[in-house]
Amino acid sequence: MPRAVREQQMLDAAVRIFGQRGYRAASMDEIADVAGVSKPLVYLYLNSKEELFTACIRREAAALVAAVRAGVSGGEGGGGVRGGLPADRQLWAGLQAFFTHTAERPDAWVVLHNQARTQGEPFAAEVAVMREEIVAFVTSLIAEAAREAHRKPELAEREVAGLAQALVGAAESLAGWANGDASVSAKEAAATLMNFAWAGLGELMEGRRWVP
Incomplete structure (x- = not known):
């Protein structure tokens, strides 16, 4: 899957989890699971929870x-x-x-x-x-x-x-x-x-x- 498409998929999952759980309670594990990717891949693309939230x-x-x-x-x-x-x-x-x-x-x-x-x-x-x-x-x-x-x-x-x-x-x-x-x-x-x-x-x- 192209990187840009994969990133949007991760952002979709992150928005859903941040919106439903809140920033503090949201976990990168859950975001990765909803996005259907590995946790290391989320960090590879978006570096940290803070940068992921900012991107959202x-x-x-x-x-x-x-x-x-x-x-x-x-x-x-x-x-x-x-x-x-x-x-x-x-x-x-x-x-x-x-x-x-x-x-x-x-x-x-x-x-x-x-x-x-x-x-x-x-x-x-x-x-x-x-x-x-x-x-x-x-x-x-x-x-x-x-x-x-x-x-x-x-x-x-x-x-x-x-x-x-x-x-x-x-x-x-x-x-x-x-x-x-x-x-x-x-x-x-x-x-x-x-x-x-x-x-x-x-x-x-x-x-x-x-x-x-």
């Missing part, structure tokens, strides 16, 4: 970001971030892609959202890079919505950045909720967030702000 994080982070971007660029009606769709339709497509991906790869989401963040550096830093990319992507959508609503956008750059952080954080929490309930579809999770967040953003775009 990087692969799954890249896959998640790619899925979200592909969802937006291939959303209903065509077009990407600058492809002509309204910002809310782009976000809707991206959210559906996000929740579909995390539902299809629940062990990978546990690795990214739970395990990597709680095992210290350098694992947390790897996930932070992925999150920053998604936040930047969402920030661009919110900024575009502001441009659509106003010829001279009234939302300050700092406010847009804060809204993007809140939206991504809500999506992360909802993914855990949706994955824990088999009756919740990716479309329902996306609609829940759109109703909660974008309906409120819609008011904000029209200049109607909540005040105490």
Whole structure:
């Protein structure tokens, strides 16, 4: 079997075990067994448990970001971030892609959202890079919505950045909720967030702000 294919097979097994057992409890013996290879071969390809875990994080982070971007660029009606769709339709497509991906790869989401963040550096830093990319992507959508609503956008750059952080954080929490309930579809999770967040953003775009 080609080396690249064998490595992916090992990573598939590692993501499954890390997601189900946790980083500390996962053993290289079990990962090798699930992958159908010898333990020395795992070490030969990926050197150590730490490097194996890092490789899992990087692969799954890249896959998640790619899925979200592909969802937006291939959303209903065509077009990407600058492809002509309204910002809310782009976000809707991206959210559906996000929740579909995390539902299809629940062990990978546990690795990214739970395990990597709680095992210290350098694992947390790897996930932070992925999150920053998604936040930047969402920030661009919110900024575009502001441009659509106003010829001279009234939302300050700092406010847009804060809204993007809140939206991504809500999506992360909802993914855990949706994955824990088999009756919740990716479309329902996306609609829940759109109703909660974008309906409120819609008011904000029209200049109607909540005040105490």
